Amino acid sequence: MTVQKSDLEAKLREIKETVDETAEGARSVGIAVALAVVLILLLAFLMGRRKGKQGSARVEVYRLG
Numbered sequence: 001m002t003v004q005k006s007d008l009e010a011k012l013r014e015i016k017e018t019v020d021e022t023a024e025g026a027r028s029v030g031i032a033v034a035l036a037v038v039l040i041l042l043l044a045f046l047m048g049r050r051k052g053k054q055g056s057a058r059v060e061v062y063r064l065g
Helices: 005-054
Strands: none
16 A cells, blocks of 8 residues: 555645644633633722722821820
8 A cells, every 4th residue: 555645635634624623712712711811800900999999997096195
């Protein structure tokens, strides 16, 4: 059995298509994960900012003497 040039080209095309599909799928998942992380960080920042604006008990110190 001999390997023909056309056989190699067909197999390489098939491998390239598989790799391209996998890369595209991984890219879309990566973008979704990055977007989720950014949204979580933004939400945490805004919640912390709101909590900081509410403030805490204020203590006044008077100097005697």
